[in-house]
């Protein structure tokens with residue numbers, strides 16, 4: 001890869017390995033995310049999505065392989081990595097004793113930003129939390145905490161944002177608010193890596209979709225590329241296009257030999273960029 005190509009990658013993961021005692025979770029994960037793009041990482045429960053996220057955010061050390069964020073190595077340049085990346089974890093990390101506004105102001109102060117009050121006000125409005133702004137977070141619903149958590153991660157405009165299941169447990173309206181916020185970020189050129197169980201979310205937000213299965217990225221492509229991996233749509237009375245859910249289930253549903261079922265007969269030549277491993 002040329003220097004120009006690698007500098008346009010906000011996230012570069014090569015051969016990443018991680019085991020927890022006997023359990024091999026990551027067995028050589030390769031994953032690139034172009035700067036300014038949105039990548040959705042899909043995978044079953046326990047497939048290792050959060051493990052990848054924690055390694056990228058310098059919260060966990062890999063056993064092998066390399067990972068770079070914004071050009072910085074997660075092990076040798078961890079301080080630079082932490083300055084470049086912001087994480088909204090799978091479980092909300094808000095301070096319950098403080099109000100929503102106080103949580104936001106605190107983060108803005110910690111990041112040495114001018115006018116923390118104005119930043120907090122703006123985010124409270126954007127995430128529909130203005131009415132609850134001055135209540136303790138202990139009284140918030142799960143969805144409100146989640147929204148506050150995401151709002152906190154946007155403070156300081158980090159170039160790379162990682163959202164680990166950002167909309168799990170949100171009601172449809174709250175989910176749409178989060179989607180709009182992510183679309184706005186993407187529109188401003190922020191790189192977004194999101195993990196999700198909702199295929200509809202990946203379809204709506206992601207430029208590329210990667211599927212983690214049995215410790216490796218088994219597919220990485222655009223939605224169109226993923227759909228092309230399935231056999232041509234069956235013609236009944238109307239042509240039925242496969243949904244991303246069909247693709248996901250076909251790929252992850254084993255054929256018993258550990259090979260993704262949908263890919264065994266897939267015409268590789270017709271999908272040159274889909275990166276089937």
Ligand SMILES: Nc1ncnc2c1ncn2[C@@H]1O[C@H](COP(=O)(O)OP(=O)(O)OP(=O)(O)O)[C@@H](O)[C@H]1O
Nearest residue numbers: 020023025043044045046047048049050051052090
């Ligand atoms: N600190 C740890 N110690 C031992 N095992 C762990 C640890 N962290 C994760 N694991 C195991 O590694 C596997 C991958 O976990 P991980 O949280 O990365 O999955 P995930 O894809 O994020 O799942 P989910 O969709 O449920 O969030 C699981 O089997 C989990 O139990």
Ligand SMILES: [Mg+2]
Nearest residue numbers: 049050090164
């Ligand atoms: Mg997880």
